[in-house]
Amino acid sequence: MSLMSPEAFEESLKSLRPRVFMNGKRVEDVLAHPVTRTVVEANKASYAWAQDPRYRGIMTVESPLIGETVNRYTHVSGSIEDLVAKAKAGTFTAERLGTCIYRCVGYDAFHALASTCWEMDRDLGTEYYPRFLEFLKRVQREDLAVAGALTEPRGDRKKRALDWPDPYLSLKVVERRSDGIVVRGAKINISGAYASHELVVLPQSAKTSGEEDYALAFAVPTDAPGITYICQYSPYSAEREMADDIEELGNPLFGQRETAMVVFDDVFVPWERVFHCGEVRYSGRLVTRFAKTHRMTCGGTCKVGFMNLIIGAARLIQEYKGLEKAAHINDQLTEMVTLRETGRACGLAAAQMGREEPLGSGVFLPDELMGNVSKLNICNAFWRVMALAGDIGGGLIVTIPSLKELKNPETRAYVEEFLSFGSDEPAENILKVHKLLQHWTAGQHGVATWHGAGPVMAQKIMIQRVVDFQHEKALVKELLRLKERSEVGS
Amino acid sequence: MSLMSPEAFEESLKSLRPRVFMNGKRVEDVLAHPVTRTVVEANKASYAWAQDPRYRGIMTVESPLIGETVNRYTHVSGSIEDLVAKAKAGTFTAERLGTCIYRCVGYDAFHALASTCWEMDRDLGTEYYPRFLEFLKRVQREDLAVAGALTEPRGDRKKRALDWPDPYLSLKVVERRSDGIVVRGAKINISGAYASHELVVLPQSAKTSGEEDYALAFAVPTDAPGITYICQYSPYSAEREMADDIEELGNPLFGQRETAMVVFDDVFVPWERVFHCGEVRYSGRLVTRFAKTHRMTCGGTCKVGFMNLIIGAARLIQEYKGLEKAAHINDQLTEMVTLRETGRACGLAAAQMGREEPLGSGVFLPDELMGNVSKLNICNAFWRVMALAGDIGGGLIVTIPSLKELKNPETRAYVEEFLSFGSDEPAENILKVHKLLQHWTAGQHGVATWHGAGPVMAQKIMIQRVVDFQHEKALVKELLRLKERSEVGS
Amino acid sequence: MSLMSPEAFEESLKSLRPRVFMNGKRVEDVLAHPVTRTVVEANKASYAWAQDPRYRGIMTVESPLIGETVNRYTHVSGSIEDLVAKAKAGTFTAERLGTCIYRCVGYDAFHALASTCWEMDRDLGTEYYPRFLEFLKRVQREDLAVAGALTEPRGDRKKRALDWPDPYLSLKVVERRSDGIVVRGAKINISGAYASHELVVLPQSAKTSGEEDYALAFAVPTDAPGITYICQYSPYSAEREMADDIEELGNPLFGQRETAMVVFDDVFVPWERVFHCGEVRYSGRLVTRFAKTHRMTCGGTCKVGFMNLIIGAARLIQEYKGLEKAAHINDQLTEMVTLRETGRACGLAAAQMGREEPLGSGVFLPDELMGNVSKLNICNAFWRVMALAGDIGGGLIVTIPSLKELKNPETRAYVEEFLSFGSDEPAENILKVHKLLQHWTAGQHGVATWHGAGPVMAQKIMIQRVVDFQHEKALVKELLRLKERSEVGS
């Protein structure tokens, strides 16, 4: 069985030396820094669940590739059942972590690569697919945590990459050598890579002729020479750094989603780790196959889990205040449940309507239309759920004092008296639940929901590409018995 | 094979003599009257499809009950696959008819009856289930069209039925005889019963002790003595009566949805047709089992088909005007497609998450939460799709002149010149597509979508009953490690 | 005092002979035909109110032009107070008629013409303004009902008018004579012109060089030779034609909005009635000035009145059913009231923020941004109010039988028993209120609200033209003390 223990995972990270900066300073130890530590904890949980008899069914799968039990996040779906199981795992991890399982982007990238490498080899006679399989086998055998990267800084959006004065605003090959390639540029908004073993890189978008140097996919160790991580620094980062005890925080162990800009300053990638290089016609397929897979995940699975936490917290506050019978709050909870179930339905439908793509590849991908619909819906739904939770939670979810006041003899009694709503619930619990809702309703999740897996317009464009209206028009013509020009006369 | 031909169906209706009134006059012949004819046509189509090799897979199924191929609309689902097939048939019939397949309510009522009769017999030792099966076998063997009825006039909603001065505002047993029961009252908003063979009646709502006379389910021939149909009469009815040619109308053959108030003026029902009589604890189950089944249908399947017609017509008008590249219209079509696919996803998920209920009964029903979510979503979605179609279609979809102008020598040339947008499309087609959108955006469908399968609040109440928030609260407690009172100290 | 009595108005129409077709037949007498009669009644009401002591303050104003009391619908606003009074009159007429006051478009066109004729004369030395004033004085002195017309059939929207094979898809000058011009083409969606005395014509859109023959504004008598009206024919038209008694109908006296396509088949217009001819730079101003004035009206005033009727009817049904305490219905009514008041606020703000335009002209127009915002808001708000009314009203608002059943001895008792909800209210009243809601929720008003005063995109385009974001960006730069490039160093 190729499953690493959580302790072994933590140990394995110690041998990596990623170059990480946050808030203007070097992060010497990703495991020790309070902010980067949250990423370690989240990934670590995925190792623990895989060995937990209660969750093993969700988190592991038999790999036909190596004939062993592997973590689901290293497995390329080979059936509708796999896709459905993938969807369920997405909800499970999200509702336990309250943040990203950082192996997710890599997992979805594996799907795009397996499908497209197979296709390139078939069409072009390249040898990407066996290379990729070798890489994936190692990932499975060693149970590696693999992050993924697509989004790029980009220059003036009115112009093509070839017309930008700075060619490196999109990741670019700067040298082709006999043993590999050298790349320069950056990826932005990359989730949790510095606490993973490997980083899989895909192109940001479709490419056309002339853009061969931008048509790139590969894998690198996260501490490869030339790679620098410049971390996000948000109010939530500062709060975590300031905390005496993580119990003071909204999501104590796992935090908000942590990302970084990943700079590639002449990074060398040996050929056996290069999965796409110059075949511009296939760059777009890598992207759309990743997109529909990741949009199923972001839209129809992980947000369902997040909503469970938000709904649970809103319900608890309703109960603390004795408002269980308030019709307008129950109506709001009903709306939240409806939005959650709608998300779940779209995720499930995207999986159920999935198919092998390309035929013969053995790779199953979700339905393109439904995958995009999942994400497009959840964008609005998640903001609405946040907003409703903000109304139910009350002003205190942003005006709550620090939990430290419970240790301050001058204020403790006041806080206990006035912030318990006369209920029997310990003030500490009440403050913590408010803090959790603060985390959700006054944090990064609204914006992140728009942009994780691509902004709204990206889904709309895909939907417009997929739908050609032939079926719909034919129905109208038949119902109305519309005539051809020739039947009508002059 | 127990399948009637469409011609035989029409013939079979001739032997029925339902007492029908419309617009203050008796409808002597349901087959001949232009309005009631639309119901005949819609039901007839269901017979034709069942014999059409292209659609047989959708419209028929092997009945384990009689061991023959039967029309799907007479079959109680016995598996998840049956539920999924049911969902797909709902979309298929709707997008072909542009109105109700009037066998739908009966079909859904069969599910509620099979499940609950089985359960009553198990719990109470009654003998409803075999009775119901005998009835259903006849329906299958003779391939009968069966309508369904639930909604009642009701009196003052602040009071219980027992406190209304007029006890018949809900359908009531007025006499229990050795050979059967006599019922009095009315059902309202009943779709297409007068062009069906049989009418299955369920209670409108849950009952409690004292309301035994209202706890009623049974089947009657549609022309049973004492039954009177008082039909709706809308502007669309008038327009159809006035038309020289059905081609002038928005949905030429199948029309808008036709309903009637069904009055039961001391109607006798023999015991072998009575499936529920006085067992008040089970009335609510009949209703909620019907509701979730019908809400899956109304929410997640038939509206998907209707939306296809609306989208197709909007797209055609966009093309007639040369507006294919207009970004704002494509954005609106994308929104319509997204709403449609969301509906489809919820319908599919309700089927996929369905289960045998009660265990051992062999009856499969959709998931209760998802069935209700399907309908709640579509209520708003359908109005939005109508509205968007109204914006794309343009003012002409309500200001269009009669198709008769194309036969009027004084106006024909004007209409052809000015209402073809300079396109090559025959003016007749353009007028017809506008007329179809008028039918959808300026007709009864918005209101009908609210109320078919119950108003919005009915779904909300069911959702509130199903969700108890235990899972959600437990997640929060675990993530925040909330303490018990005893752990905190005083 | 220049006010015609309602009887005199009706009499005055008898001398006109407009060429009108409906449903493939000539309408010989606009006053007698049941459908066109509704337009006569609606306009007639505006004459009655002007003489009614209760409403005189709303419907009349002192004309500085002729020094007499005139109907407000013939008066060009000369102050903020006039604009506010105009807004209030819009709501008053709408809530009394439940349909258009058909003098409204002409009224708004007067504003655009007064402003732009004055400006053309100032800039170009033309003599349109005195001509227009002479025309307007006659309108005021004779208290004429004046309709307005802008929208045109148009050809392929991807192309300019000059590139259409049929040049008459937009109204065009075909001959310039010493005594006037001859025009050919058509206007579509024109409200109520055939029961007015005069028709004022504006261009549909801005024009550019080369399009001089399309840059046209003028007035014609409604029965000028060459003009043909081809009326809309909707289900509501048919229902009215079929009715034995107008009491059976949703809006008995005034009906739904009646429009026609107005064909100009070589219509001669003498120069003294031509107000714009070839000055392409000013066509757009006529349109945008009309648009903001009409959008204030359609958005912020008349829909407020319509909503009052819808809210009143929904409330009555709530009361008939004994549902006054139902929280979810009260919540829906609150939403409807909120949408109504928001509409009212935008209309009032558009008036209050209005200004003289151009300076010196004496013509006051509403604020351009707020005028467009009024309409854009109401588009969505009105659909929402319709939808909510549909939910409150219940399925019966579309499935209600004809009022004729109350005169049918075979069904009368049933209808009275079962459609009164056990209330003390006469069944006739209950049916009528349902019929009124049918008129609103299942009729032409949704689509009409999109398109009256222009579709959604038209408002968006205007808003995008008006807002340049300079103020907003300056605020950000100041708050953040953003630096100039030069201050930052390299």
Added chain:
Amino acid sequence: MSLMSPEAFEESLKSLRPRVFMNGKRVEDVLAHPVTRTVVEANKASYAWAQDPRYRGIMTVESPLIGETVNRYTHVSGSIEDLVAKAKAGTFTAERLGTCIYRCVGYDAFHALASTCWEMDRDLGTEYYPRFLEFLKRVQREDLAVAGALTEPRGDRKKRALDWPDPYLSLKVVERRSDGIVVRGAKINISGAYASHELVVLPQSAKTSGEEDYALAFAVPTDAPGITYICQYSPYSAEREMADDIEELGNPLFGQRETAMVVFDDVFVPWERVFHCGEVRYSGRLVTRFAKTHRMTCGGTCKVGFMNLIIGAARLIQEYKGLEKAAHINDQLTEMVTLRETGRACGLAAAQMGREEPLGSGVFLPDELMGNVSKLNICNAFWRVMALAGDIGGGLIVTIPSLKELKNPETRAYVEEFLSFGSDEPAENILKVHKLLQHWTAGQHGVATWHGAGPVMAQKIMIQRVVDFQHEKALVKELLRLKERSEVGS
């Protein structure tokens, strides 16, 4: 002229010694602590503007009370013009500060007190009004900053205050002495009081017989003995404490909104500062008069200003990326502008429709319906504007690194290259604009918009109280000529 200079304001705060706690520690100096400093700065700006020739017209007014020019935020509106000027000042201050002007709640409380003290004296012969006027004159003469407080912790919401085990969960008189009263309890969510001179306290809600000890309004110096401030502590507080330079922050000088729980631990209030004590019938009026005034402000004025900042920042990012022509972004900006203008319209309409209340008091208050509608609308609108800004701004608005990276030699070049989008704009500016949008879209403002001036349900309740539907029902009855029961016959 009674206007303090900003420097004098700051100096005046030094003589106050409020007892303030934040994050478990005493705040020794409100002027020095980085978080409380933001409140000082925001209030200070209101003194600066009043002396700035550019803004004097907005920020000052002639006081009829003392016959001198005073800061508008100390003046009770005595006319419609005053209300309109009040609305405009609300927008002005908000768009300059990007947070609360903390004198706002006190300003609105003055309106409620002036109106209700006058009324109590008239009705009950009390002497509150002269007392209040004396207090207000001092406020005007000394140009004091006055905060306001209403919201209370409250116990079990199912029960009345009298039934709570802890009677102090609502602020309560514990002793009535000859020289004044002693109060105990707390107010929560109180904005910026510790950097004001005075705190005006109103009841949280209407009171009934038996609740005399809770029917309370008064003024106290902010450092009165027994008062303790327990400040909110959010991620934004931590970030500000951690910052080396306020330029790193989203709203450098003025911050997010700062609130505190204000504990009254046996605070003595002399009678000349008590404005309401035991007259339970009038408590509700104080609340509703405050509410409509404050809801006009929160709904229709200050959020308009906030939206200007959000729109400005979103537009700048659009420009930095070269996306000025992207139709979908322009559509989103149009939606934001529409929401902003709708807010503005409601605020203006609430002012324009305002009236003297009670008649004879000389106090002008906004229209109750429109005041509540303003706030109800903006609740949803503000979340939507935040969400849209989040979509336009892009993922970087939450994943942006610290501005400190621009001073870090190891990362500076990377940040400058990759986070400038190839534009000519200094990276520092780009980071700052992202940081401002982070402040708005990922901060406390969503929740605060729900709850400032009361949650959604509070507005709905007021609307339901104000609207009785008599007008709407009468319109329907007239249009349909509904009959009385007696006219119909049996």
